[in-house]
Amino acid sequence: MVALETQNLTLTYGESLIIDQLNLQIPKGKITVLIGSNGCGKSTLLRSMARLLKPKEGNILLDGQAIATTPTKEIAKRLAILPQSPTAPEGLTVQQLVKQGRYPHQNWLKQWTTEDEAMVNEALESTGMTELKDRAVDSLSGGQRQRAWIAMTLAQGTETILLDEPTTYLDMTHQVEVLDILFELNQTQKRTIIMVLHDLNLACRYADHIVALKDKTVYAQGHPTETITPDTVRAVFSMDAEIIPDPIYGTPMCIPYSRGRIGRKGGTQPHAHHVAISTAVGQFA
Amino acid sequence: MKKQLVIRNESFSFLLERKTLLTTTILAILTFAAFVVSIGTGEMYISPINVIKTLFGAGEKQYELVIETFRLPRILVALLIGAALSVSGSILQGIIRNPLASPDIVGITHGASVAAVGLLTLFPTVSVFWLPPVTLIGAGVVAAIIYLLAWKDGVTPIRLVLIGVGIKEVMAAITSLLVVTSPIYLTPKVQIWITGTVYGSNWENVSVLLPWVILMLILTMMYGRTVNVLQLGDDIAAGVGSPVSRHRLILLFFSVALAGAAIAIGGAISFVGLLGPHIARKLVGPSFGGLLPVSAMVGALIVMLSDLIGRTAFSPLDLPVGIFTSAIGAPFFIYLLFKNRNQ
Ligand SMILES: Nc1ncnc2c1ncn2[C@@H]1O[C@H](COP(=O)(O)OP(=O)(O)OP(=O)(O)O)[C@@H](O)[C@H]1O
Ligand SMILES: [Mg+2]
Numbered sequence: 001m002v003a004l005e006t007q008n009l010t011l012t013y014g015e016s017l018i019i020d021q022l023n024l025q026i027p028k029g030k031i032t033v034l035i036g037s038n039g040c041g042k043s044t045l046l047r048s049m050a051r052l053l054k055p056k057e058g059n060i061l062l063d064g065q066a067i068a069t070t071p072t073k074e075i076a077k078r079l080a081i082l083p084q085s086p087t088a089p090e091g092l093t094v095q096q097l098v099k100q101g102r103y104p105h106q107n108w109l110k111q112w113t114t115e116d117e118a119m120v121n122e123a124l125e126s127t128g129m130t131e132l133k134d135r136a137v138d139s140l141s142g143g144q145r146q147r148a149w150i151a152m153t154l155a156q157g158t159e160t161i162l163l164d165e166p167t168t169y170l171d172m173t174h175q176v177e178v179l180d181i182l183f184e185l186n187q188t189q190k191r192t193i194i195m196v197l198h199d200l201n202l203a204c205r206y207a208d209h210i211v212a213l214k215d216k217t218v219y220a221q222g223h224p225t226e227t228i229t230p231d232t233v234r235a236v237f238s239m240d241a242e243i244i245p246d247p248i249y250g251t252p253m254c255i256p257y258s259r260g261r262i263g264r265k266g267g268t269q270p271h272a273h274h275v276a277i278s279t280a281v282g283q284f285a
Numbered sequence: 286m287k288k289q290l291v292i293r294n295e296s297f298s299f300l301l302e303r304k305t306l307l308t309t310t311i312l313a314i315l316t317f318a319a320f321v322v323s324i325g326t327g328e329m330y331i332s333p334i335n336v337i338k339t340l341f342g343a344g345e346k347q348y349e350l351v352i353e354t355f356r357l358p359r360i361l362v363a364l365l366i367g368a369a370l371s372v373s374g375s376i377l378q379g380i381i382r383n384p385l386a387s388p389d390i391v392g393i394t395h396g397a398s399v400a401a402v403g404l405l406t407l408f409p410t411v412s413v414f415w416l417p418p419v420t421l422i423g424a425g426v427v428a429a430i431i432y433l434l435a436w437k438d439g440v441t442p443i444r445l446v447l448i449g450v451g452i453k454e455v456m457a458a459i460t461s462l463l464v465v466t467s468p469i470y471l472t473p474k475v476q477i478w479i480t481g482t483v484y485g486s487n488w489e490n491v492s493v494l495l496p497w498v499i500l501m502l503i504l505t506m507m508y509g510r511t512v513n514v515l516q517l518g519d520d521i522a523a524g525v526g527s528p529v530s531r532h533r534l535i536l537l538f539f540s541v542a543l544a545g546a547a548i549a550i551g552g553a554i555s556f557v558g559l560l561g562p563h564i565a566r567k568l569v570g571p572s573f574g575g576l577l578p579v580s581a582m583v584g585a586l587i588v589m590l591s592d593l594i595g596r597t598a599f600s601p602l603d604l605p606v607g608i609f610t611s612a613i614g615a616p617f618f619i620y621l622l623f624k625n626r627n628q
Contacts, residue, residue, distance in 0.1 A: 052520050092516075114293070
C-alpha cells in the first residue's frame with residue numbers, strides 16, 4: 001500500500017532545479033525517513049508532498065488522489081506537516097497551540113466539540129505535555145516546545161504525518177523521547193510517518209524505509225539494512241564510514257572516518273583499512 | 286477552579302479562558318464608566334447619575350440638550366474610532382506576524398491622508414460630505430497597491446511590511462507637498478485633519494460609523510480562528526488547511542475597512558492601532574477570540590480618554606485627540622523598537 005506517491009515530480013526555486021523528475025512511493029503505515037546532505041532538497045520535497053510548495057511539473061498523489069485538485073481542507077484532514085523550526089507568538093499557551101491542529105475539523109461556530117477536546121487531550125497526553133498545557137510556548141525548553149508542536153500536529157488526527165527534523169536542537173534524551181512518541185503512534189495507530197532526520201543511527205533504528213536523496217533525485221531507498229551501506233554514505237554524504245550493527249538493536253550504525261584523533265588508543269589510519277573493514281558489513285545482513 | 290469554561294451544544298461550541306472573560310468584563314465596566322464620566326465632563330458638569338438617567342430618557346431637559354446634541358455623538362465617535370483602529374491593528378499584527386505593524390505604520394493611514402488632504406487642498410469648495418468616502422477609498426487604493434507590489438507567488442508578511450513602509454514614505458511626501466503648495470488659509474484645517482480630531486462629530490457620523498464598525502467586527506470575529514493559525518506562520522496555516530493568500534487578503538480587507546472608516550471620520554489619529562493591540566495582548570495573550578474584544582475596548586478607552594483630556598484639560602481650547610494619542614503612543618513605539626531591536 002502506498003500513502004504518498006510522486007510522479008515525475010520536478011521542484012524548483014525560481015530558476016534553480018532542486019528535485020528532477022522524481023518518482024517515489026512512500027509505504028502506508030510505515031515510518032519513512034528522508035536522509036541526505038544539507039541543502040540537497042529534503043525540506044523542499046517534504047513541503048511539496050504536503051502541498052506547501054507547488055511542483056514545477058509532475059503530480060503528487062495522497063492515497064491515490066492528486067493533491068493539486070483536492071481541497072486544501074480535505075488534505076488537512078488526512079495529512080499533517082510539522083515544518084522545520086516553527087515559532088509561536090509570544091504568550092500563546094500550549095493548549096491554545098495544540099488546539100490549532102483542529103482547524104480543518106472546525107468552523108466558526110463549532111470551535112470546541114467533544115471530539116476536538118478528546119483529540120487535543122490525547123495529543124497532550126501522548127507527548128507528555130498535559131502538565132504543561134497552560135504554560136506559554138515561548139517559556140518552554142527546546143525539547144518541550146518541540147513536543148508541543150508535535151502535539152499540535154497529532155491533534156490534527158491525520159493518517160499521514162510529515163515532520164521536518166523533529167529532533168533538531170534536542171539533546172540525546174529528548175531526541176529519543178520524540179522518536180519514541182512517533183514510533184508508538186505508528187505501532188499502535190498505524191499512522192504513516194515521513195520525516196527528515198540527520199542522525200543516521202537513529203534513522204536506521206526507527207525507520208522501516210529509508211530514502212536517501214542525492215543529485216536532485218533518490219540515490220537509494222529501502223530497508224535500513226539494505227540502504228545504509230558504506231557506498232551509500234560515501235555517495236550521499238561524500239564521506240567514508242564504517243557500518244556496524246548497533247549493539248542494542250542490531251540496526252546499522254554508521255561510524256564516520258575523520259582526521260580527528262588518529263593514533264589514539266584503537267584509532268587506525270582511515271584510508272589504509274576502510275575498504276577491508278567495510279566488507280564486514282555483510283555480517284548483519 | 287478550572288481555567289477554562291466550555292460552552293457547548295449541538296450547533297455551537299467554544300472554549301473560553303476564564304482570565305479572558307474576567308478581563309473582558311472589567312474592561313467593559315471601565316469603558317462604560319469612562320463613557321459616563323466623559324459625557325458628564327465639560328463646561329457644564331453633569332453627575333454620573335444624571336448622565337445615566339438622561340441616556341435612558343429620564344433626564345432633565347437641560348441635560349438632554351447638552352448630552353444628546355453635543356457630547357454623546359462625539360464620544361460615541363471617539364469610542365468607535367478607537368475600537369476600529371485598535372482591532373485593525375490587531376488583525377494586521379496577526380497576519381503580518383509583527384508586533385510593530387499597525388495601519389499607521391504600514392502606510393494605510395498615509396494613503397487615506399493623501400486622499401483627504403488632496404480633497405481639502407485641491408478642491409476646497411467641495412462639500413465636506415465627500416471627505417469620509419474619499420478617505421476610505423484612499424485607504425483601500427493604497428492597501429491594494431501595497432498588496433499588489435508585495436505579490437510574488439503569494440504575499441509574505443515581510444514583503445508587505447517593507448513595501449508598506451516604502452509606500453508610507455511616498456504618501457507622507459505627497460501629503461507634505463499638498464500642504465506646502467496649498468493656500469496658507471487652508472493649512473490649519475488640513476493640519477487638524479492630519480492630527481486627527483473628533484471635534485464637531487454629529488449623529489450622521491455615528492449612524493455611518495456604528496453599523497459599519499459592528500459589521501466589520503462581526504466578520505473579523507468569524508475569521509478569528511484563521512488569524513490564530515496565520516499567526517503560526519504560512520506553512521503551519523497552509524498545513525492545517527487555510528488557503529493562506531486568500532485568507533490574508535480577506536483579513537487585510539477587514540483591517541483596511543476598519544482603519545479607513547475610522548480615519549475617514551476622525552482623521553489620521555495615530556498610534557491607537559499599535560498601542561491598543563499591544564496592551565490587549567499583554568492582558569489576554571495572542572489568541573484572537575479573546576484579543577479582539579479586549580483590543581476593541583482598550584482602543585475605545587484610549588481615544589475616549591484622550592479626547593476627554595483634549596477638550597477639558599486646556600479649556601477653553603479644544604485640542605485634537607490625535608495630539609494625546611501620539612503623546613502616549615510615540616514614546617511607546619520607541620520603547621517597542623528598543624525592546625525588539627535584537628530580533
Ligand atoms: N525559499 C527558497 N528560495 C530559494 N532557494 C531555496 C529556498 N529554500 C531552499 N532553497 C535552496 O534549495 C536547496 C534545497 O533546500 P532544502 O531546504 O530543501 O534542503 P535540505 O535538504 O532540507 O537541507 P537541510 O538539511 O540543511 O535542512 C538549497 O540549495 C537551498 O539553498
Ligand atoms: Mg531542511
